Amino acid sequence: MKKNVLIIGAGGVAQVVAHKCAQHNDILGNIAIASRQVAKCEAILSSILEKGSLKVEGKLSAHALDAMNIEATAALIRETESEIVINVGSAFVNMSVLSACLETGAAYMDTAIHEDPAKICETPPWYANYEWKRRQACAEKGVTAILGVGFDPGVVNAYAALAQAEYFDSIDSIDIIDVNAGSHGRWFATNFDPEINFREFTGQVWSWQNHQWTSNKMFEIKRTDDLPVVGEQTTYMTGHDEVHSLSQNLNVPNIRFWMGFGEHYINVFTVLKNLGLLSEQPVKTAEGQEVVPLKVVKAVLPDPSSLAPDYTGKTCIGDLVKGRKDGQEKEVFIYNVADHKEAYNEVGSQGISYTAGVPPVAAALLIATGEWDVARMVNVEELPPQPFLNLLNQMGLPTRIRDEAGDRDLVFS
Template identity: 40%
Template sequence: MSKVLVIGAGGVGSVAVHKMAMNQDIFSHISLASRTKSKCDAIAASVKERTGVVIDTYGLDADDVAATTALLNQIKPSLVVNLALPYQDLNIMDACLAAGVHYMDTANYEPLDVAKFEYHWQWAYQDRFKDAGLAALLGSGFDPGVTSVFTTYLKKHHFDRIDTLDILDCNGGDHGQAFATNFNPEINIREVTAVARHWENGDWVETPAMSVKQSFDFEAVGPKNMYLMYHEEIESLKTHLPEIKRIRFWMTFGDAYITHLNVLQAVGMTRIDPVMYEGKEIIPLQFLKAVLPEPASLGPTTKGKTNIGCIATGLGKDGKEKTLYIYNICDHEDAYAETGNQAVSYTTGVPAMIGAAMLLTGKWSGAGVWNMEQFDPDPFMDMLNAHGLPWQVKELDGPLTF
């Protein structure tokens, strides 16, 4: 019996729970908890309709370590899959340690008061999880997550040495809204407006947010402008694959998105420090989140595809320099038809299910805190092909020219 508790009832949580219910041989009992129990109930109703599987739902404030610990002691799951906000990671990890439960998430911890995406807070839990005989798997989404597994797959099967790595995230979908984010607006905008950083020759190189733009022709999507950004898998990859001399992360944004974002920044709506409004403190970005479309609501109207992958250049196993591009293409309408969610949620929720499966089946194991690239990529890659995120590898004429 493999009981699992999923915390978080957004689009990613919905996809993960739907896909778990489709794999009852691994996930024999599924519970879903969120601050808003009605969201859990709606997902449970969809899961029951689509798969016939009944899941339990709970209301939970995941910031409350004692309450989370009590729920874990009540349910007694083998694993907690944290799909809540990244501000809550450490509290949920504390609850897992208190209750003796394995832990997994899709995004690294960040403090509320500063947009700082770093692993050191969670890596500091290494000894506590190791001493408790528990595993904590960090970043089992697509990026981070699949992109790290893509990299180690290339290293295992195609390269003796990787010199440069570019991670390319393209969402070619159109949801018909003037301005909306395809995942949590607060997290999305904090990432986009943060200073860009990439790893090069043993050091961090910083550039102003959204100041480096390149065009790339994405298969099944077409030419798109993409922007150099910081993303947390750069930190873990440069730590665990120190041979790589340069690691960059790129994400596509349309001109309308950039225009809206620039205006919102200019008028202070992306601020994360409190301001007084009618005698109360509010966070402008949190207020903006409240008035923007809920990402989970975009599924019925979103059309198009995503294309996310890695371009690696280095010394091949044949002794020759080569450049390989490994990527997945996901269709928004297909994702919605299967789970009731658009492809951005799907491409994170499916890897969350697979990462949980790796731990529950023992294909990945070990006490301590782990990043995705520290495990054998092959069983994870096999499950991507089998569960809706097929990938392909092709050789390019050479590395990116920029």
């Protein structure tokens, strides 16, 4: 039986989600997409038709929605008869959309931790501040809620679960490494919502070390790795969503997240921060007009979705896992390499959006078939990773592994 889907958000990731849902609408059924700007939703639906993404004939619909409005969101879920909601809107709307799913019984998914616009870098573990407080409600109402099911968080959580289940007897460390070795040709831009992007890096950097939370400053600690395809890359330890669930769900003493930044990005970021232009607190201009500096910066930067046509190069994202197997030290790197131009040619979005947008659709398919329809709230590492990674292999995000035997594809039966 088909499961109708409601997509919330209309950015680059939503475009990927919509195309991938269309490619599997023999299982996912009718596709509705909702955002504050209905014109963006309509443009995404037009691109689906232009690229011939629909697998079978099906209904597509665009809707204007303020996702902070719980009642309006619940009403739209009912109107569209949606049984699965894929939330790829701003992280600010997570709890409102989840509330609407609890009200209607629809399954819920997102790709990032909820954020309060008035707070930056809250006390870890971040999921405990908002989402995990609804665990009991999800269980009582039998609502499936899969948190952080993009790539990172998401696929990297599945990589960690796979490593623990199949490759190690005990794990000492998981280092999640995210490198974008592509180029968009702009003087400066962020690959996703600038407001969310900058908020990630203006607070403390939280990592899980020696079974406890450890705080550092942004760009304080770096490493260099020779990675598959993209070669030698320098990355910096930063706080990130998946560390907050993996640290609680896996008995691993050290879990860290590393992201690649070029010197140009670091220089621009540092200047903006030192000038106070990344502040989320309102200020008044000499003319008495109140503005939020971070929102002004967001307004003058390119829309991330506009970067796609000119993007070239590749991404490499994976888990470097170290531990012991059969009494011997062992190290594996489980990863994916994605191509910006290939992503654009297929769905009209760049590779960062592609890696974030394909996984929630794979999860939706697993909910529709019952394999991941668990009737409770979970993070990805709490679910069996093999069916998820197998689908991703088929949908454009193949899993590879580097170990003592070299680099190879991972195929799951």
